[in-house]
Amino acid sequence: MAKLTDLSGEGWPVASSQKNSTDFDEKLGTSPGVWTGGEMANPVPSACCVVLAAVVVVYAQRHSQQDSHIQYERVGADVTMKCGSMDWDAAVTWTANGTDIDDSHLNGSYLILKNVDLTQSGQYSCYEGSSWHLKYQTYLRVGTPPKEPVLMCRSNNYPKGFYCSWHLPSPTYIPNSFNISVIHGTREMVCEKDIFPKNRCHIRYLQLFLTVKYKVTLTVTNALGKNSTSLTFDEFAIVKPDPPESVVAKPVPNNPRRLEVAWQNPSSWPDPESFPLKFFLRYRPLILDQWQHVELLDGTSHTITDAYAGKEYIIQVAAKDNDIGTWSDWSVAVHATPWTEEPKHLTTEAQVTETTSASTSYFVPPPTTKICDWWAVRPWQCVGQLDWSWLLMVSSLFSEYAPSWGHERWGWVLGGHGGLRGSDVVGKGDTKQAVGEEHWV
Amino acid sequence: MLNVAGEPPGDSWGIFAFLCAALCNLPAVPALNGTEELGAGQSIQKTYDLTRYLEHQLRTLAGTYLNYLGPPFNEPDFNPPRLARAEQVPSATVDLDLWRGLTDNARLAANYRAYSRLLCYLRGLDGQAGTAELRHRLGHFCSSLQGLVVSIAGVMSSLGYPLPAGPAGPPLPPGAPAAPNDFLKKMDDFWLLKELQTWLWRSAKDFNRLKKKVPPAVVTLRLEARGF
Numbered sequence: 001m002a003k004l005t006d007l008s009g010e011g012w013p014v015a016s017s018q019k020n021s022t023d024f025d026e027k028l029g030t031s032p033g034v035w036t037g038g039e040m041a042n043p044v045p046s047a048c049c050v051v052l053a054a055v056v057v058v059y060a061q062r063h064s065q066q067d068s069h070i071q072y073e074r075v076g077a078d079v080t081m082k083c084g085s086m087d088w089d090a091a092v093t094w095t096a097n098g099t100d101i102d103d104s105h106l107n108g109s110y111l112i113l114k115n116v117d118l119t120q121s122g123q124y125s126c127y128e129g130s131s132w133h134l135k136y137q138t139y140l141r142v143g144t145p146p147k148e149p150v151l152m153c154r155s156n157n158y159p160k161g162f163y164c165s166w167h168l169p170s171p172t173y174i175p176n177s178f179n180i181s182v183i184h185g186t187r188e189m190v191c192e193k194d195i196f197p198k199n200r201c202h203i204r205y206l207q208l209f210l211t212v213k214y215k216v217t218l219t220v221t222n223a224l225g226k227n228s229t230s231l232t233f234d235e236f237a238i239v240k241p242d243p244p245e246s247v248v249a250k251p252v253p254n255n256p257r258r259l260e261v262a263w264q265n266p267s268s269w270p271d272p273e274s275f276p277l278k279f280f281l282r283y284r285p286l287i288l289d290q291w292q293h294v295e296l297l298d299g300t301s302h303t304i305t306d307a308y309a310g311k312e313y314i315i316q317v318a319a320k321d322n323d324i325g326t327w328s329d330w331s332v333a334v335h336a337t338p339w340t341e342e343p344k345h346l347t348t349e350a351q352v353t354e355t356t357s358a359s360t361s362y363f364v365p366p367p368t369t370k371i372c373d374w375w376a377v378r379p380w381q382c383v384g385q386l387d388w389s390w391l392l393m394v395s396s397l398f399s400e401y402a403p404s405w406g407h408e409r410w411g412w413v414l415g416g417h418g419g420l421r422g423s424d425v426v427g428k429g430d431t432k433q434a435v436g437e438e439h440w441v
Numbered sequence: 442m443l444n445v446a447g448e449p450p451g452d453s454w455g456i457f458a459f460l461c462a463a464l465c466n467l468p469a470v471p472a473l474n475g476t477e478e479l480g481a482g483q484s485i486q487k488t489y490d491l492t493r494y495l496e497h498q499l500r501t502l503a504g505t506y507l508n509y510l511g512p513p514f515n516e517p518d519f520n521p522p523r524l525a526r527a528e529q530v531p532s533a534t535v536d537l538d539l540w541r542g543l544t545d546n547a548r549l550a551a552n553y554r555a556y557s558r559l560l561c562y563l564r565g566l567d568g569q570a571g572t573a574e575l576r577h578r579l580g581h582f583c584s585s586l587q588g589l590v591v592s593i594a595g596v597m598s599s600l601g602y603p604l605p606a607g608p609a610g611p612p613l614p615p616g617a618p619a620a621p622n623d624f625l626k627k628m629d630d631f632w633l634l635k636e637l638q639t640w641l642w643r644s645a646k647d648f649n650r651l652k653k654k655v656p657p658a659v660v661t662l663r664l665e666a667r668g669f
Binding site (some may be wrong): 212 | 493520532535537632638643645
């Protein structure tokens with residue numbers, strides 16, 4: 001939002017107002033009112049071109065003016081600004097970003113800023129006292145010299161090549177430039193900068209199985225200083241694949257302790273045939289902290305056979321070249337629950353929805369539910385839910401098994417103890433009990 | 442036994458009996474092709490495993506030996522330029538495309554020649570090494586390395602390739618130029634170990650490629666082993 005003003009007194013034209021239109025047209029080499037392109041019939045596109053060109057020219061000039069008046073200072077430094085060519089005892093007014101600066105910061109016509117901090121960055125202008133003529137302008141940028149940069153090199157696409165990426169551990173608040181050099185033996189190699197992400201470059205391997213190490217040096221420079229760091233490594237030491245992709249875990253029907261896991265080689269690994277990867281799988285139920293691990297030298301799938309029934313698992317896979325380098329990061333985690341058998345004759349809706357979405361939830365029978373059906377173990381708990389079908393079923397059972405039973409049996413069933421043949425009834429009772437218990441959980 | 446006249450149970454029993462008879466006679470049929478492929482595949486796997494074992498052994502051995510040589514050889518960042526004299530040691534370095542395009546024969550031959558020469562040089566280290574323990578370790582490593590050379594030869598012969606002529610290839614100049622001073626001698630030792638390490642890394646990759654190219658082992662029925 002800075003105004004376009006006559007900065008150096010050299011009479012650079014501006015396009016912001018009409019009064020300078022003559023100058024403007026002089027720049028283009030035509031007299032005012034004559035359109036370039038000459039076709040009177042279609043003046044509008046030509047006008048657009050002209051205006052666009054003007055804007056570009058002015059923008060470039062404005063930028064070049066500004067670039068030449070940027071001042072970089074360290075945080076905590078004392079800054080003295082002189083008002084151009086004005087004498088020390090001239091009467092001047094300084095402004096910071098358009099706001100007048102108090103005289104207490106002035107030493108004659110010099111502006112003194114002590115112990116500058118980041119908030120004092122901005123545009124400083126010096127005006128002659130009475131005429132308010134702009135005498136000097138500068139952009140002050142407060143920053144720090146660069147700290148030692150952090151450099152990392154890695155080959156996730158062996159044997160194609162490797163990449164290096166870097167960053168500064170703390171910001172400098174002023175522009176930095178990075179220069180990276182890769183030396184191999186006596187040869188300097190060119191590390192091609194990536195467009196995205198920034199601060200990254202890559203190198204293609206021309207030869208494999210080199211005994212000489214690579215030395216990568218990164219130098220970061222800004223107006224206040226420079227710093228550098230180096231890495232020396234063997235071709236093999238920096239091999240680290242990307243994590244496996246498309247990890248999928250599914251329950252195995254009719255197997256309550258199994259989970260089938262499958263994944264794919266990372267797409268960045270160019271040649272899994274000649275440079276096979278091995279994998280590391282880790283899994284645990286969500287409710288536990290201990291991981292279980294399996295190393296797999298072959299294939300991209302594995303069946304877990306010792307999963308706890310009904311528990312939701314979290315599973316991750318990592319990859320590594322069979323022989324060289326280090327393990328990749330862990331893949332995205334997948335969740336899966338082993339197959340659980342659907343209990344028959346459910347009476348509550350909650351249980352039905354829980355088991356039909358078996359892969360995502362941990363099945364817990366609600367404690368208040370009682371399974372009240374004809375094989376109920378403790379029918380007295382189901383008093384409120386008993387229906388006549390249950391009673392009819394029970395009575396028909398007894399009549400089938402012991403048609404000769406007299407009222408004594410019925411007396412027992414309905415709460416009394418008649419003269420019974422203990423073994424028969426107990427046996428049946430036990431069986432019922434056993435069957436009931438199986439279904440109870 | 443075969444009842445043609447439409448009694449399904451009798452029919453299937455007959456076929457079953459025939460199959461049993463055929464299976465029981467199978468061991469008598471020579472299965473030469475299968476055994477050969479089985480042999481080559483297994484040999485390649487064994488050679489691969491041996492390179493991994495040696496690479497692991499070399500790590501400890503090299504660490505000890507470089508410590509014996511002393512600084513700067515035992516510094517992790519030590520990265521000297523290669524001197525001309527070090528070119529005698531066969532290098533594993535190869536152009537990427539060239540390496541990819543190697544035939545099985547060429548690949549195996551390169552490994553065979555390299556390890557034969559490296560073995561010679563390594564044996565030369567033996568006499569001068571410092572402690573008795575270091576000499577013992579070197580000796581053990583040399584034996585294992587010899588095993589690798591023999592194993593590679595085995596793979597080549599099982600695939601029908603001739604062994605490269607002479608273990609040294611181009612013969613070592615008689616009285617190979619001994620290092621003029623102690624430091625350069627140590628440099629030679631350093632490069633020898635480095636090349637050995639690189640070769641072992643390369644061989645793992647070479648044998649991985651070979652594993653894929655040799656057809657997978659054919660499973661033959663070996664019923665005679667089961668006493669049928």
